Amino acid sequence: MSLAKPAMRGLLGKRLRFHLPIAFALSLVAAAAFKYGVTEPRKQAYADFYKQYDTTKEFNNMREAGVFESVRPTGK
């Protein structure tokens, strides 16, 4: 019964050579996924909202609803 001699050296190096590139690749993928899945849509949503935003109209709507304390609804 003669088994092959097991690897005695370079175990950490071997592990790093295998795992580090994978770790880097997965990190880059995660970052790209977040950028293009979350931040870009969010920036676009804000841009679209403020393209059609009428400040005065919104203010008057909120005033009529009665949420302000400095300006009351135009009822009285």
Added chain:
Amino acid sequence: MLSQIVYLHWLSFSKLSHTPSLPIALPFSHQEPKLRHSNSAPKQAIAEERVHFLIHIVFLKVQSLSTNMLHLTKGRVGCLLSKRAVVGLTNSGARMSSHSHHEVSDQVDMSQPMYWDRLDTPLPDRAWNDVLDSKDKSLKEKEKGPWTALSKEEKIALYRLKFNHTYPEMKRPSHEWKTVIGGMFIFFGITGLVVFWQGHYVYPPQPHTFGEEWQAKQIQRMLDMRVNPIEGFSAKWDYKNKQWK
């Protein structure tokens, strides 16, 4: 007379009292005992020795009963004796093979080198089998020569002399996980009951702001204030048609 009885009680207890390797099956003992001790003499002699002790005890107890010195009731004596008999006989039965033993009693002498099966310590302080018969001794002599001269069976025999379990045997899976999971679920259940009781008997009444009416008014006010109009709360409300998108 009394001192004799006390002395023999003490002797028998120290010699017959035993260790983790219980003859009784515990409900949760899924593994074999971790430490295995060994006898110095073959099984027969130990059993005989213990039976002799028991006979001495029985004789003296009967004497004491007749002389009415110790006021032991028959029931208690019988119980003690039967317990000791079980301990004595099954104890010797548990030690089947001949291994070396540090002392006659089952207390471990921690000042002597010990054997243990541990994954992180491949070479314990002493070999498993110290007491070698002539066959083992001749094998050990052969071991001093070139190992290529040893056959496969001899190598395995030498391994088994030196070690109790192989690594796969040490790493064998057990049924302990069932106990663990079962215990976890039992405690989850008990905790659930406690939480339910607490919700019923301990908690004070809910604040008035939790009511249906108040919640509806709250939501309307949030929409009026345009809370998170771009991506959040108010973004989901259709202000033209006055409904959720």
